[in-house]
Amino acid sequence: MPNMNPKKNEMPTQAPEVRAHNFSEVALGYEESVAVDEANRCLNCKTMPCVSGCPVNIRIPEFIAKVREMDFEGAYEVISKTSSLPAVCGRVCPQETQCESKCVRGIKGESVGIGRLERFVADYHNAHSKEAPVRPSSNGHKVAVIGSGPSGLTCAGDLAKKGYAVTVFEALHLAGGVLVYGIPEFRLPKAIVQKEVETLKMLGVEIMTNVVIGKTLTVDELFQMGFEAIFIGSGAGLPNFMNIPGEALKGVYSANEFLTRSNLMKAYKDEPDTPIMKGGKVAVVGGGNVAMDAARTALRLGAEKVYIVYRRSMDELPARKEEVEHAIEEGIEFKLLTNPIEILGYKNQEDPRDPRNGSVIGMKCIKMELGEPDQKGRRRPVPVEGSEFDMDLDVVIMAIGTSPNPLLKNTTEGLEVNSHGGIIVTEGGLTSRVAVYAGGDAVTGAATVISAMGAGKVAAKAIDEYLSK
Amino acid sequence: MYKILAKKSLNPTVTYMEIEAPLVANKAKAGQFIILRVDEEGERIPLTIAGVNKETGAVKIIFQIVGATTEKLNHKEAGECIQDFVGPLGTPTHIQGLKKVCVVGGGVGCAIALPVAEALHAQGTEVTSIIGFRNKDLLILEDEFKACSDRLVVMTDDGSYARHGNVTVPLKEMLDAGETFDMIITIGPLIMMKFVTLTAKPFGTPVTVSMNPIMIDGTGMCGGCRLSLLQEGKRVTKFACVDGPDFNGYEVDFDEAMARGRTYFDFERKAHEKACNLFKGV
Numbered sequence: 009m010p011n012m013n014p015k016k017n018e019m020p021t022q023a024p025e026v027r028a029h030n031f032s033e034v035a036l037g038y039e040e041s042v043a044v045d046e047a048n049r050c051l052n053c054k055t056m057p058c059v060s061g062c063p064v065n066i067r068i069p070e071f072i073a074k075v076r077e078m079d080f081e082g083a084y085e086v087i088s089k090t091s092s093l094p095a096v097c098g099r100v101c102p103q104e105t106q107c108e109s110k111c112v113r114g115i116k117g118e119s120v121g122i123g124r125l126e127r128f129v130a131d132y133h134n135a136h137s138k139e140a141p142v143r144p145s146s147n148g149h150k151v152a153v154i155g156s157g158p159s160g161l162t163c164a165g166d167l168a169k170k171g172y173a174v175t176v177f178e179a180l181h182l183a184g185g186v187l188v189y190g191i192p193e194f195r196l197p198k199a200i201v202q203k204e205v206e207t208l209k210m211l212g213v214e215i216m217t218n219v220v221i222g223k224t225l226t227v228d229e230l231f232q233m234g235f236e237a238i239f240i241g242s243g244a245g246l247p248n249f250m251n252i253p254g255e256a257l258k259g260v261y262s263a264n265e266f267l268t269r270s271n272l273m274k275a276y277k278d279e280p281d282t283p284i285m286k287g288g289k290v291a292v293v294g295g296g297n298v299a300m301d302a303a304r305t306a307l308r309l310g311a312e313k314v315y316i317v318y319r320r321s322m323d324e325l326p327a328r329k330e331e332v333e334h335a336i337e338e339g340i341e342f343k344l345l346t347n348p349i350e351i352l353g354y355k356n357q358e359d360p361r362d363p364r365n366g367s368v369i370g371m372k373c374i375k376m377e378l379g380e381p382d383q384k385g386r387r388r389p390v391p392v393e394g395s396e397f398d399m400d401l402d403v404v405i406m407a408i409g410t411s412p413n414p415l416l417k418n419t420t421e422g423l424e425v426n427s428h429g430g431i432i433v434t435e436g437g438l439t440s441r442v443a444v445y446a447g448g449d450a451v452t453g454a455a456t457v458i459s460a461m462g463a464g465k466v467a468a469k470a471i472d473e474y475l476s477k
Numbered sequence: 478m479y480k481i482l483a484k485k486s487l488n489p490t491v492t493y494m495e496i497e498a499p500l501v502a503n504k505a506k507a508g509q510f511i512i513l514r515v516d517e518e519g520e521r522i523p524l525t526i527a528g529v530n531k532e533t534g535a536v537k538i539i540f541q542i543v544g545a546t547t548e549k550l551n552h553k554e555a556g557e558c559i560q561d562f563v564g565p566l567g568t569p570t571h572i573q574g575l576k577k578v579c580v581v582g583g584g585v586g587c588a589i590a591l592p593v594a595e596a597l598h599a600q601g602t603e604v605t606s607i608i609g610f611r612n613k614d615l616l617i618l619e620d621e622f623k624a625c626s627d628r629l630v631v632m633t634d635d636g637s638y639a640r641h642g643n644v645t646v647p648l649k650e651m652l653d654a655g656e657t658f659d660m661i662i663t664i665g666p667l668i669m670m671k672f673v674t675l676t677a678k679p680f681g682t683p684v685t686v687s688m689n690p691i692m693i694d695g696t697g698m699c700g701g702c703r704l705s706l707l708q709e710g711k712r713v714t715k716f717a718c719v720d721g722p723d724f725n726g727y728e729v730d731f732d733e734a735m736a737r738g739r740t741y742f743d744f745e746r747k748a749h750e751k752a753c754n755l756f757k758g759v
């Protein structure tokens with residue numbers, strides 16, 4: 009008999025008042041018995057609606073059935089047929105808008121905790137499996153991958169398993185893309201990403217850090233070096249600003265800079281070499297995952313007060329639901345229907361050498377209300393006249409989106425992009441250049457880990473077909 | 478890991494190094510820079526490429542010891558390795574077509590200016606170099622500048638060597654005397670570049686300045702290196718690591734850049750003290 013409890017098994021977490029002061033993972037993961045109990049909530053629907061909600065169509069009822077039978081390695085095998093980063097996606101997928109949004113149990117209660125089960129299975133496998141990946145025999149072909157985010161890592165892994173000699177070129181000093189420089193430790197432990205990278209190396213993938221394609225080497229030079237096909241997974245790393253007065257003041261960060269300083273450069277440690285502003289009152293502008301991560305990072309670094317400033321209402325927040333709930337529990341204050349119009353700076357009229365000159369002291373905002381829906385059906389926020397007010401602040405973090413970096417477009421002749429800077433590709437991931445494929449945020453603009461991973465898989469398949477012709 | 482092939486002290490606070498990085502050496506052009514990390518826990522800092530040797534794959538850097546990271550780097554010896562070294566980053570200095578140029582360098586900015594002066598000289602441009610230092614002990618690269626300049630003026634703030642005064646003094650004299658340049662290229666402290674720009678303004682000589690804001694990734698990802706340009710009355714945000722480091726001096730908001738440059742002043746002072754104490758201990 010299935011478990012008809014309308015509620016999901018709760019995810020055990022660190023208590024909010026404890027976790028607000030550390031960088032350890034917030035969600036602790038299901039115990040075996042809880043995982044089996046949750047698996048029993050699945051009705052094993054014949055039509056499998058949940059599967060259509062997953063961008064890579066993980067065979068959800070099938071893996072959950074294995075969990076129910078306590079065959080956890082079997083469950084892992086089912087998942088790994090279509091996904092290569094389950095420990096990551098189980099943690100960071102926006103399940104409530106993907107697989108879980110389609111689950112029939114969600115009609116009269118809460119959906120099955122698909123993401124939580126996926127995470128459980130992946131963690132179980134990582135903790136118990138001893139088999140080292142075997143390096144397949146070479147097929148003699150060389151492929152280059154640009155960028156080591158989820159799309160690049162997935163493409164490299166799939167090709168390596170087929171015997172390709174793959175080299176990944178990464179601009180930063182560490183592989184992992186947003187998984188290492190953006191998403192914080194308390195949500196995605198870096199050891200998990202590290203393990204994925206190590207697995208790739210065991211499969212024979214070579215990872216060259218500190219190489220910026222377009223600068224150190226160009227796409228055309230990669231072909232001259234003997235690479236027969238190239239996958240571009242360079243992400244959407246270019247931060248947007250609001251273009252309001254005061255954005256250049258001391259204490260204004262892009263979320264990318266703030267998170268990079270904390271995550272990649274370890275500024276959250278006690279005695280780092282890389283500085284970051286800690287303490288004081290912090291406002292994060294934006295409502296997505298990036299904004300939540302920046303806000304919760306600021307809190308953990310020791311801010312006395314952290315605000316999220318978002319121009320729409322709670323219902324429109326694009327962040328994962330779980331992150332919003334966690335942020336609220338941790339004491340982050342949401343200033344909704346609010347839009348910044350100016351960042352205010354300190355200016356000592358008497359002493360131009362006062363070191364505080366040019367530092368953030370506040371932000372002028374205006375209240376918004378939701379007007380008519382736009383083409384996409386989202387109600388557009390419009391300013392309420394005369395509702396301006398000032399917030400007292402020391403740090404402002406802009407988390408209002410990113411665009412694809414133009415570096416590759418500017419240095420690769422014939423590589424076409426759309427009006428948002430996204431690389432134009434066919435269904436199989438082929439760009440306007442022969443033998444050059446692309447996928448992930450570099451194509452779609454900022455999206456999700458699972459869609460980037462999916463794009464890496466599609467391109468790997470297309471590259472394999474192209475090179476085995 | 479990247480091997481240090483050679484090391485030489487130019488003065489008590491300025492060091493020259495050659496780092497083995499053939500891919501960077503192959504591509505580097507005057508005006509471009511690298512980003513390095515000394516060790517696993519290290520900060521990423523940008524340094525200009527002061528020259529290359531394509532045969533040995535060496536990239537030359539010249540750095541002033543100002544804080545924790547440059548202090549740590551200075552404690553590495555030839556034969557040892559540093560953790561990370563990436564480049565060449567940034568846009569090369571535009572020097573094509575220039576017939577007569579004045580290069581104005583200040584302090585360690587002279588290290589950044591030298592490869593530009595050399596590249597100009599190599600393409601047949603008539604080069605006037607004005608290099609300034611606070612005092613005689615801080616003088617660097619005089620012979621190197623002599624070798625690539627048609628005319629060289631050396632200045633010290635306190636008069637302890639060569640001419641007494643700021644770099645703007647001889648520049649103004651030349652311009653007042655009716656001399657013309659296709660371009661003034663100036664590299665040094667922000668305040669110096671600001672005054673060089675102001676000196677040139679009445680004469681309408683184009684000025685290129687080299688902006689060195691705090692950087693992290695160097696690829697356009699973090700926005701930390703942003704600065705404001707005033708173009709046709711409009712404020713435009715640019716990222717120095719990809720759009721620069723060279724900019725039109727008349728457009729740069731120097732005051733804003735100076736304020737931003739002091740963001741981590743206290744932190745850096747403490748980190749430097751810590752690094753110094755660390756090395757004193759051993």
Ligand SMILES: Cc1cc2nc3c(=O)[nH]c(=O)nc-3n(C[C@H](O)[C@H](O)[C@H](O)COP(=O)(O)OP(=O)(O)OC[C@H]3O[C@@H](n4cnc5c(N)ncnc54)[C@H](O)[C@@H]3O)c2cc1C
Pocket residue numbers: 100101102154155156157158159160177178179180184185186187190191192219220221222241242243244245267297298301328413415416447448449450454455456457458460
């Ligand atoms: C703070 C934050 C939180 C997020 N939270 C979530 C979440 O909870 N759930 C979710 O699903 N998604 C989330 N996302 C989005 C998700 O991380 C991205 O959609 C995903 O990482 C995109 O993968 P990618 O492989 O396309 O690129 P990226 O992960 O961006 O990786 C691109 C890599 O390419 C490198 N690169 C770029 N240019 C070059 C070049 N010229 N040469 C060499 N290397 C280059 C970059 O340094 C980088 O390492 C979040 C993003 C951020 C920033």
Ligand SMILES: Cc1cc2nc3c(=O)[nH]c(=O)nc-3n(C[C@H](O)[C@H](O)[C@H](O)COP(=O)(O)OP(=O)(O)OC[C@H]3O[C@@H](n4cnc5c(N)ncnc54)[C@H](O)[C@@H]3O)c2cc1C
Pocket residue numbers: 510520522523524525526539540541542543544545546547548585588589688689690691692722738739742745746748749
């Ligand atoms: C594109 C670029 C090229 C550069 N080229 C050279 C070079 O060829 N040789 C060289 O000696 N330096 C160069 N610099 C400056 C160099 O990056 C800094 O001196 C270095 O980051 C200081 O690191 P630190 O940890 O030793 O000192 P920190 O502790 O970080 O700083 C110590 C002091 O230096 C100042 N400072 C910090 N960063 C910079 C900076 N980016 N520019 C100017 N002052 C700074 C601080 O305000 C402080 O007063 C360059 C900077 C940029 C952005």
Ligand code: SF4
Pocket residue numbers: 061062063064065066068091097098101102103106107108122123126458
């Ligand atoms: S990968 Fe994401 S969308 Fe797919 S099943 Fe797992 S949690 Fe759901």
Ligand code: SF4
Pocket residue numbers: 049050051052053056057058059068069110111112113120122
């Ligand atoms: S829709 Fe829900 S209940 Fe049905 S198979 Fe999928 S997870 Fe199980």
Ligand code: FES
Pocket residue numbers: 691692693694695696697698699700701702703716717718719
């Ligand atoms: S250094 Fe990060 S964008 Fe320029």
